[in-house]
Amino acid sequence: MGVYVPGRSVVHTAPTGLKLSVVIVTVILTAVLGRWWPVALGGLLLVVVLYVLAHIPAAIAGRQMLAPVPVVAFIGVVTWWRESWEIALCTTATLFTAIAIAILLTLTTTVEQLMDALERLLQPLARRGFPTEKILIAMSLTMRLIPLTAVTAAEILEARRARGLGFSPTAFGVPLLVRSLLRARAFGEALISRGAGD
Numbered sequence: 001m002g003v004y005v006p007g008r009s010v011v012h013t014a015p016t017g018l019k020l021s022v023v024i025v026t027v028i029l030t031a032v033l034g035r036w037w038p039v040a041l042g043g044l045l046l047v048v049v050l051y052v053l054a055h056i057p058a059a060i061a062g063r064q065m066l067a068p069v070p071v072v073a074f075i076g077v078v079t080w081w082r083e084s085w086e087i088a089l090c091t092t093a094t095l096f097t098a099i100a101i102a103i104l105l106t107l108t109t110t111v112e113q114l115m116d117a118l119e120r121l122l123q124p125l126a127r128r129g130f131p132t133e134k135i136l137i138a139m140s141l142t143m144r145l146i147p148l149t150a151v152t153a154a155e156i157l158e159a160r161r162a163r164g165l166g167f168s169p170t171a172f173g174v175p176l177l178v179r180s181l182l183r184a185r186a187f188g189e190a191l192i193s194r195g196a197g198d
Helices: 016-033 037-054 058-066 068-082 085-108 111-126 132-162 169-193
Strands: none
Touching: 016 037, 016 085, 016 111, 037 085, 058 068, 058 085, 068 085, 111 132, 132 169
16 A cells, blocks of 8 residues: 555546545445356456556556465465355455455555545535544545555564564564554654644
8 A cells, every 4th residue: 555656547547536436336246246256257357457457567566465365365265165166266356356456546546636535525424513534534544554564564574584583473563563553652642732632
């Protein structure tokens, strides 16, 4: 989510609201009907076509998909063991479709464009007293903190490699958690000092 690829492709220049709608509809349809082969494969094909239309370099797309691969593979193996290989493949394809199309949205849309589109979508609720401003702040912070957390994780792993140490879940998880909590506290204090509420 920390990578935006500038461009003038048809996907880049499409209205942000339309792109959000395509993502939401695709995720819902593949989640509900994903156990059918045509739907699972159709979702994957749609994602591939959109990536080609957006002119996203394969290296960038591959790097973005590296993180979810182990999780999706694990879910696929568990589904194969509990159900069947056909359902496992459909489930894996459905998950990859949802993840890849969401990543494509962040690759072709700036955070500002996303926030503007969400603000327009939430305006009818704001008129009824819904706390849309807090929702937008929370979402923008989330989108900002995900790449920052990824950078922190990379720094911790790099520091361990520089010391000649191998991977340790405890030695990795504890500093990541501590640094994330300290960053969250700093963000919270900054928001409170600006009158953003509780």
